[in-house]
Amino acid sequence: MPRHFIRKSDFDCEIERFNAAIQKSREELIRVRDLVLDHLDENHAQIIDAQLMAIQDEEMIKAVQDLVHREQKNVTWAYYEVMNVYEELLLKTYDQYFKERTTDLRDIKKRVLHHLSNEKDILQPEINVASIIVTEKISPSDLIHIDHRQALGIITRYGSVDSHAGILARAFRVPYISNISNLEELVSYSEIILDADNEVILLDVSNEIKAEFAPRIRDFQILREQIINRKVVKKTKDNVPYEIFINAGFVDEVKAINPKLVQGIGLFRTEFLCLKRNTIPDEEEQYEAYQTILKQMTKLPVVFRVFDFGRDKLMLMLDLEVIQEDHIFDEWGGIGFLLENPVILRNQLRALLRASVNGNTQIMLPLVMSINDVLQTKTMLEEIKEELKQANIAFSEDVKLGAMIETSSILEELDELAQHVDFFSIGTNDLALYLIGSGRTVDMAKNYYHPKMFGAIDRIVKSAEKAGIPVNVCGEMASDPYALIGLTAIGIRSISVSSSALSAISDEVGKFDTSQCRAVADALLNAKDATVIYSILKECYRGHIQ
Ligand code: PEP
Ligand code: MG
Numbered sequence: 001m002p003r004h005f006i007r008k009s010d011f012d013c014e015i016e017r018f019n020a021a022i023q024k025s026r027e028e029l030i031r032v033r034d035l036v037l038d039h040l041d042e043n044h045a046q047i048i049d050a051q052l053m054a055i056q057d058e059e060m061i062k063a064v065q066d067l068v069h070r071e072q073k074n075v076t077w078a079y080y081e082v083m084n085v086y087e088e089l090l091l092k093t094y095d096q097y098f099k100e101r102t103t104d105l106r107d108i109k110k111r112v113l114h115h116l117s118n119e120k121d122i123l124q125p126e127i128n129v130a131s132i133i134v135t136e137k138i139s140p141s142d143l144i145h146i147d148h149r150q151a152l153g154i155i156t157r158y159g160s161v162d163s164h165a166g167i168l169a170r171a172f173r174v175p176y177i178s179n180i181s182n183l184e185e186l187v188s189y190s191e192i193i194l195d196a197d198n199e200v201i202l203l204d205v206s207n208e209i210k211a212e213f214a215p216r217i218r219d220f221q222i223l224r225e226q227i228i229n230r231k232v233v234k235k236t237k238d239n240v241p242y243e244i245f246i247n248a249g250f251v252d253e254v255k256a257i258n259p260k261l262v263q264g265i266g267l268f269r270t271e272f273l274c275l276k277r278n279t280i281p282d283e284e285e286q287y288e289a290y291q292t293i294l295k296q297m298t299k300l301p302v303v304f305r306v307f308d309f310g311r312d313k314l315m316l317m318l319d320l321e322v323i324q325e326d327h328i329f330d331e332w333g334g335i336g337f338l339l340e341n342p343v344i345l346r347n348q349l350r351a352l353l354r355a356s357v358n359g360n361t362q363i364m365l366p367l368v369m370s371i372n373d374v375l376q377t378k379t380m381l382e383e384i385k386e387e388l389k390q391a392n393i394a395f396s397e398d399v400k401l402g403a404m405i406e407t408s409s410i411l412e413e414l415d416e417l418a419q420h421v422d423f424f425s426i427g428t429n430d431l432a433l434y435l436i437g438s439g440r441t442v443d444m445a446k447n448y449y450h451p452k453m454f455g456a457i458d459r460i461v462k463s464a465e466k467a468g469i470p471v472n473v474c475g476e477m478a479s480d481p482y483a484l485i486g487l488t489a490i491g492i493r494s495i496s497v498s499s500s501a502l503s504a505i506s507d508e509v510g511k512f513d514t515s516q517c518r519a520v521a522d523a524l525l526n527a528k529d530a531t532v533i534y535s536i537l538k539e540c541y542r543g544h545i546q
Contacts, residue, residue, distance in 0.1 A: 021115035243494035264301035266496025286351035294359030308366035334367020356396035406430035418467030428475025
């Protein structure tokens with residue numbers, strides 16, 4: 001954050017900048033309020049009303065102006081200081097209601113500071129020395145804006161490695177561990193070791209321990225730099241073809257992939273393209289991005305998932321963490337949101353179709369709730385194709401359309417749905433949320449061994465087989481070596497995992513004997529609870545690594 005003293009002659013200009021930032025933030029909040037009202041109710045809109053009142057609080061505005069005049073601090077600095085005083089006051093009160101309002105205050109502060117800056121990256125937390133970040137919680141937008149080379153790791157009190165922040169941490173190869181309660185103790189140490197693979201934090205960093213960890217740290221540093229350096233297997237040990245695709249979300253991430261070593265991208269989360277600037281890129285910008293990705297991947301398949309806003313992802317665009325925590329947007333997102341906002345969807349589909357001539361383009365719809373979602377999208381696709389033809393704009397006729405299976409309602413319509421799409425892709429992160437009800441903020445690993453997950457995935461595989469369409473698993477469950485055995489047991493032969501998990505998962509698949517996996521399918525599907533499933537999978541895993 002720029003902090004400097006200003007000349008008296010700059011006073012007016014600074015105050016003007018401040019007023020403009022308040023005005024822009026106000027307009028943004030009004031838009032957010034309208035969205036919340038459209039999709040939720042007055043009660044939730046009141047959260048935004050409170051922010052709207054606070055953002056134009058006369059006393060606060062006067063305090064900032066005074067500080068600029070009195071101490072000749074630039075307005076960003078003055079605003080930051082004034083807001084910190086307010087925040088401290090709220091934190092000191094005994095009233096829980098006021099304590100909780102600090103989140104609102106921080107949200108406002110972030111928003112105004114963002115507008116006060118001419119730089120895009122004002123939200124970037126400053127990390128001057130390579131360090132492990134220890135923080136209460138981390139949002140996806142924090143993760144976007146930190147300097148990843150300086151962030152050696154992240155430890156949080158709240159959150160989950162399968163939250164979108166966790167997914168981003170993996171994409172950036174920043175080791176991340178959550179649900180740690182003694183943060184205060186941790187920060188009192190100048191050196192700690194974070195072993196996120198084993199969910200261990202070591203406080204005793206003696207020379208012996210350091211020496212023990214040195215080779216792993218070195219390997220990790222190599223991994224951080226070179227994205228994928230080994231060829232991904234295409235078959236199991238018993239020669240059964242197996243697809244292992246990559247989950248990605250950034251153009252730079254794709255640019256670092258050597259297409260000769262991989263099989264393709266099984267999930268490109270296009271909404272991540274909106275993160276840097278907190279806005280949806282226009283058709284032209286999207287077209288450029290999709291075209292770059294397709295060219296980079298030569299003719300390998302690239303599955304572009306259309307924007308999946310809603311839940312924590314919409315929130316991160318709107319920077320509205322207050323609502324994110326309540327999971328109240330669970331029912332509102334994915335393709336449903338886009339169909340309600342057809343201009344966004346139309347632009348995206350146009351950009352995707354125009355880019356499609358550059359490679360093997362596939363389009364995937366997130367959070368499909370009903371067949372109608374697919375039919376409506378198909379109608380729109382046909383209209384766009386017609387428009388493109390009229391305008392003599394080239395596009396590929398072979399673009400496949402797939403549906404993500406990740407809500408409980410669509411499980412009831414699988415056979416019919418399979419008649420309307422070219423492939424299924426199972427989003428286990430959301431599916432767990434729908435089937436088991438536990439959110440991404442809890443330990444998702446427990447969900448991976450839940451009987452309901454295996455039961456549902458078995459049904460999905462059978463429906464796909466019956467219709468003769470491919471099925472892929474692109475949720476994080478496929479990156480869990482035990483769960484992966486279970487998925488393979490019930491017929492999964494195509495997965496998509498983050499690039500950081502790719503090599504390890506490829507090694508696992510290379511050891512699989514599918515008939516050995518198949519042998520545990522019945523036991524898995526008849527298991528009564530997650531503990532039973534876990535022990536079956538653990539046993540089978542041991543069999544494979546011997
Ligand atoms: C999922 O839900 O499993 C998934 C792959 O999509 P996302 O995590 O982006 O919702
Ligand atoms: Mg999902």
